[in-house]
Amino acid sequence: MADHPLSSSGLTLDQVEIDLGTRRLVTLDRRIGPGEVLTVMGDSGSGKSSLLDFIAGFLDPAFRARGRIWLDGTEITSLPPQERKVGLMFQAPLLFPHMSVGENLLFGLDRIKDQGREQRRVLAEDALSDVGLAGFFGRDPATLSGGQQTRIALMRLLLAEPGALLLDEPFSSLDQSRRSDLRNLVFSKAREKGLPVLLVTHDPDDADAAGGDVIRL
Structure with a gap:
């Protein structure tokens, strides 16, 4: 990696690997700078959501993960989820109904x-x-x-x-007419606040709207 995580702002995935049994799902060594978007694409079961779970601290014990996660120069790999300062958006808004x-x-x-x-x-x-x-x-x-x-x-x-934004296909439940506007809103707000963004999706239009690098699993 070109920049050492200790001296780098943004979200750094330092030699991250995620396995399920004998199958390697994810191999990733990247830094996402403030205001940048990295899109990870793949089919269902390819490891996209597991990558977000590992970063956020919710990875199922059935998976085996290695590597380190850094946010603005601080290693968060072993921190409890509530102390990692990463925000997650899911397919459903998950507002509290009460x-x-x-x-x-x-x-x-x-x-x-x-x-x-x-x-x-x-x-x-x-x-x-x-x-x-x-x-x-x-x-x-x-x-x-x-x-x-x-x-x-x-x-x-x-x-x-949050210090970083993780997007788990948050636009997939919207109809096509609203999807474009919501994409633009999310990415513009992230850039405005200087947040590194990791988007996982199977939709090429999401990747195009994000405008950053794309990795395929």
Whole structure:
């Protein structure tokens, strides 16, 4: 690797290998710089989601993984998931159904200890306005469209201030007319915040929209 992980910002996958039984699924040695997107493509069962699980700290014990993960110069390989500062977006938005839209966003902001609830509410309202959903604070998530739910899930994730963004085919459940707009929103927000992004997908259009390097498993 050209840059030593200790001196590199962004997300570094240092000689990462993931096996299932005798089958090698993933071999990856890459750095994703701030604001960059690396797309990993492959069919179902190729190891795409397992790679994200390893980075986030959720890899099933049935898999065997080697290598190290660095985020902004800090090794996170052995840290518990809640301390890794990586944000995950899945195919489904996974909003909390017992919370309003605003409460879902405040959940992401609860980690910010030096701000009162009113200050956090202002941040949540601003986030809603930022994605064209002003006035949705009190709405029930069940009343929203799939695209609206995905926008809320994105802003909840960004409000938690992750150091990297992991995308597990988050656009696949959307219809074609909304998919392009949501792709552009996600990637533009990641660039704006200088987040390294790892996208796994089987859709070539996702890779084209991401605009970065593509690896095929």
